[in-house]
Amino acid sequence: MTQLCKLLEVSRSGYYAWQQRPESARQRGDQALLGTIREIHRQSRGTYGSPRIHAELQARGYRCSRKRVARLMQQAELAGYPRRKRVRTTQADPQAAYAPDLLQRDFQAQAPNQKWVADITYIPTAEGWLYLAVVVDLFSRMVVGWALLPQMTADLVLLAVQMAVNRRQPPADTTLIHHSDRGGQYTSTAVQALLARHQIRASMGSTGDCYDNAAMESFFSTLKRECVARHIFTSRAVARTVIFDFIEVFYNRVRRHSALGYLSPLAFEQVYHDTYP
8 A cells, every 4th residue: 555655646644534535425325316316317228418418307306417428427437329320121113113202301290190201121030131121200200100021012001101090190181291212112113002092291311322311221220229239130120019018018119319409209199289289
């Protein structure tokens, strides 16, 4: 200990006095706050970084800065999941008739069922690929329709759109837009007929431009890093169960979204319906 004190250029008495000094109120507060931060991080399935944890703390009545949360998380080696690059899956049909781009990269909606965006991604399993089609309402970023199949066919998209229609029940005089890329699944006769039957206007972005459907790209990025990257799916059945849990239990109902003022999609829609019953 004498050598250590010499190295640090402090006296032995000063070192022992520091060692026996009780924790300050600030240190005790940090430890208590860190306990809550660990709990929130665990409840987020290890996905929340400091912005979402700070939002959750505020919702629970805590008063602290985001910098303090980031500092405590760094000290405790707690972190969210980083973003990953997404690979495109759908292929355009050169013989198909494309719908115009009605969205024009405007991803804001003033009410539910004004703008839906849709796309397909892939899920690797030990039994082979599983393809996921998703429909998201841009108002609340809620996943309103989704489907999983081993083949990337028009039936996959039909199931996802039909779920969205059944769940949201858009009125007959709707001005709802369904926006997708120009993949053959979306330009298929069956999918276009389903949209027309419910008077939903089809919209399609240009080929190979991720910015034309950036909101959908964002959801798939979240899904891949916070769910798919954290599991090894031994079967398609296991993947279905995990993805159902992520979308319906966590993402739609619990996960705080930065574009929604750190509310979950369900909470954001509840605020809207409470305001405009």
